[in-house]
Amino acid sequence: MTARMDKRFADLKAEGRPALITYMMGGDPDFQTSLGIMKALPGAGADVIELGMPFSDPMADGPAIQLAGQRALANGQTLAKTLDLAREFRKGDQDTPIVLMGYYNPIYNMGVETFLDAALEAGIDGLIVVDLPPEMDDELCIPALAKGVNFIRLATPTTDEKRLPTVLRNTSGFVYYVSMNGITGSALPDPSLVGAAVQRIKAHTDLPVCVGFGVKTADHARAIGAAADGVVVGSAIVAQVAGSLTADGKATDHTISAVTTLVSGLATGVRSARLVAAE
Amino acid sequence: MNQPLKPNSFRAGPDEDGRFGIYGGRFVAETLMPLILDLEAEWNKAKTDAEFQAELAHLGTHYIGRPSPLYFAERLTAELGGAKIYFKRDELNHTGSHKINNCIGQILLAKRMGKKRIIAETGAGQHGVASATVAARFGFPCVVYMGATDVERQAPNVFRMKLLGAEVKPVTSGHGTLKDAMNEALRDWVTNVDDTYYIIGTAAGPHPYPEMVREFQSVIGKEAREQMMAAEGRLPDMLVAAVGGGSNAIGLFHPFLDDESVRIVGVEAGGKGLEGEEHCASLTAGRPGVLHGNRTYLLQDGDGQIKEGHSISAGLDYPGIGPEHSWLKDSGRVEYVPIKDDEALAAFQLLTRTEGIIPALEPSHALAEVIKRAPTMDKDQIILMNLCGRGDKDIFTVGKILGMGL
Numbered sequence: 001m002t003a004r005m006d007k008r009f010a011d012l013k014a015e016g017r018p019a020l021i022t023y024m025m026g027g028d029p030d031f032q033t034s035l036g037i038m039k040a041l042p043g044a045g046a047d048v049i050e051l052g053m054p055f056s057d058p059m060a061d062g063p064a065i066q067l068a069g070q071r072a073l074a075n076g077q078t079l080a081k082t083l084d085l086a087r088e089f090r091k092g093d094q095d096t097p098i099v100l101m102g103y104y105n106p107i108y109n110m111g112v113e114t115f116l117d118a119a120l121e122a123g124i125d126g127l128i129v130v131d132l133p134p135e136m137d138d139e140l141c142i143p144a145l146a147k148g149v150n151f152i153r154l155a156t157p158t159t160d161e162k163r164l165p166t167v168l169r170n171t172s173g174f175v176y177y178v179s180m181n182g183i184t185g186s187a188l189p190d191p192s193l194v195g196a197a198v199q200r201i202k203a204h205t206d207l208p209v210c211v212g213f214g215v216k217t218a219d220h221a222r223a224i225g226a227a228a229d230g231v232v233v234g235s236a237i238v239a240q241v242a243g244s245l246t247a248d249g250k251a252t253d254h255t256i257s258a259v260t261t262l263v264s265g266l267a268t269g270v271r272s273a274r275l276v277a278a279e
Numbered sequence: 280m281n282q283p284l285k286p287n288s289f290r291a292g293p294d295e296d297g298r299f300g301i302y303g304g305r306f307v308a309e310t311l312m313p314l315i316l317d318l319e320a321e322w323n324k325a326k327t328d329a330e331f332q333a334e335l336a337h338l339g340t341h342y343i344g345r346p347s348p349l350y351f352a353e354r355l356t357a358e359l360g361g362a363k364i365y366f367k368r369d370e371l372n373h374t375g376s377h378k379i380n381n382c383i384g385q386i387l388l389a390k391r392m393g394k395k396r397i398i399a400e401t402g403a404g405q406h407g408v409a410s411a412t413v414a415a416r417f418g419f420p421c422v423v424y425m426g427a428t429d430v431e432r433q434a435p436n437v438f439r440m441k442l443l444g445a446e447v448k449p450v451t452s453g454h455g456t457l458k459d460a461m462n463e464a465l466r467d468w469v470t471n472v473d474d475t476y477y478i479i480g481t482a483a484g485p486h487p488y489p490e491m492v493r494e495f496q497s498v499i500g501k502e503a504r505e506q507m508m509a510a511e512g513r514l515p516d517m518l519v520a521a522v523g524g525g526s527n528a529i530g531l532f533h534p535f536l537d538d539e540s541v542r543i544v545g546v547e548a549g550g551k552g553l554e555g556e557e558h559c560a561s562l563t564a565g566r567p568g569v570l571h572g573n574r575t576y577l578l579q580d581g582d583g584q585i586k587e588g589h590s591i592s593a594g595l596d597y598p599g600i601g602p603e604h605s606w607l608k609d610s611g612r613v614e615y616v617p618i619k620d621d622e623a624l625a626a627f628q629l630l631t632r633t634e635g636i637i638p639a640l641e642p643s644h645a646l647a648e649v650i651k652r653a654p655t656m657d658k659d660q661i662i663l664m665n666l667c668g669r670g671d672k673d674i675f676t677v678g679k680i681l682g683m684g685l
Contacts, residue, residue: 062466105570109582132306136304154309182469
């Protein structure tokens with residue numbers, strides 16, 4: 001596996017705090033601005049970057065991420081250009097893991113082998129592909145693991161004890177616990193329930209367990225971060241981008257700072273959370 | 280990839296992973312996976328459960344009005360001067376289309392699974408009406424997702440759904456058509472996975488839906504086969520059906536797939552022509568991809584983004600197709616052809632005037648292909664077409680195009 005991911009989580013464990021994992025949509029609102037956002041994320045406190053691959057039919061996403069993808073596609077973003085973003089970012093940052101997140105069709109369309117080679121070359125460390133459950137592992141998961149690209153799986157409240165081993169098999173990097181049934185950008189779940197769910201997953205795996213869905217503020221990040229190895233923030237970041245744009249969807253001179261301001265606050269929250277005792 | 284050997288049977292699929300060759304599968308978010316597996320288990324039990332089958336048959340007879348007639352279109356046959364044309368008249372079903380066959384089956388499953396709430400997507404509104412109907416019949420609350428564009432062009436069906444007690448939610452994301460309605464229904468399902476049953480309207484989506492919907496719709500082909508034997512003492516030479524998602528077509532075709540003497544033709548929406556972007560001919564002009572839980576032929580751009588289709592018929596306005604049709608295309612068993620909006624419209628008018636039957640715009644596409652083929656065939660040959668829906672819902676659309684104010 002690409003070593004960056006494991007090293008990052010090991011370092012954070014030594015530091016005694018959870019990771020801040022920030023999602024951004026590749027190409028939103030345009031290539032250059034999203035590259036600027038990506039480059040600014042580590043300095044603002046992001047430990048891992050999830051880079052969204054826009055798709056025309058994001059079935060598991062709420063309105064914020066749907067619209068972000070539409071903006072990116074309207075401005076000509078493609079899977080190849082999303083890989084370009086990572087490649088450009090890597091020129092200045094060799095340490096921050098990048099996880100591509102999206103849906104399978106653009107990857108299938110490019111060809112799995114071609115995609116994996118290009119992703120490795122661009123400095124990608126992991127993949128989250130929403131519509132590839134374990135039953136579909138032959139499609140991309142197994143080929144990715146064979147090439148050394150982490151395949152990060154989503155676990156959800158519907159993933160019961162019986163199913164957990166299936167979900168955790170062939171997964172690496174970290175486990176992404178989606179803290180509620182629903183689409184991205186939904187309300188914040190009860191942190192105590194999240195803590196119990198994280199412990200339930202940890203009983204089955206040594207991988208870090210990161211939690212997402214509904215985290216919007218530093219307080220949320222602190223509360224969730226107390227119970228998990230990482231906190232994922234997505235819709236709130238994408239909403240910051242949206243809120244900074246002109247009426248016709250163009251970037252402004254405060255688009256990047258709108259994101260870094262939020263991320264800095266979230267980073268403060270994460271840094272004041274304590275890793276759970278079970279660690 | 281190696282071409283598979285010609286199968287012993289074209290009726291054996293899907294395999295245990297829900298695949299028809301490379302098509303089908305279960306491409307869904309993890310949240311839905313446990314539910315999809317539960318559904319598959321319940322469906323496998325129901326398939327062989329005599330009580331379930333008896334209830335299905337009873338409702339088929341007394342609620343839907345099955346069997347639907349097999350009708351010899353004498354005047355249309357004379358008009359076209361070639362093969363004898365028969366219609367399987369699923370437009371006479373309760374609610375006016377074949378969609379009810381599937382909805383009755385699925386609501387019985389929802390009941391068995393203890394679900395409390397029904398959701399559905401709809402394009403033309405026929406599936407929405409059928410879903411709202413069975414929800415009313417069995418006392419379930421029902422939410423129907425419908426693209427905002429379709430809500431506008433299918434106003435009579437929207438009103439019917441509301442009368443039946445369903446909540447119709449217009450979908451404005453994307454371009455507001457069937458594909459977007461399906462995305463929104465999937466989002467609802469992911470959010471309300473514990474108590475909600477999603478009645479998918481066509482033979483597509485994650486396994487077991489394509490197989491399940493096919494089985495509920497195969498009553499069309501099974502009846503037609505018996506009725507044709509009774510009427511003519513032999514099988515038809517050709518089957519013709521419209522394909523949007525492909526449920527009425529697979530329902531007619533499936534019982535005949537292993538009858539080599541029967542040619543089978545599926546008719547796609549050619550919209551304004553395949554040279555431009557405004558059509559829904561995913562099998563003729565698309566290529567394999569993954570959307571809405573299955574791998575199948577899709578209309579997509581060079582980056583794998585799904586395109587918006589166009590058809591005069593809201594029921595065919597979908598950029599994908601059921602996975603079994605993709606496999607039947609690749610295997611060469613079924614021939615798929617496009618029919619354009621104006622050809623469908625002409626067929627709609629011809630049938631209305633020669634037979635006194637107002638067809639829906641969806642089977643009007645199949646009819647347009649029959650109009651092309653029948654004159655080239657001998658008078659002792661037989662074409663069997665699925666007249667899968669009636670046209671009452673379409674009179675406003677047609678009136679507008681023909682310049683008749685309603």
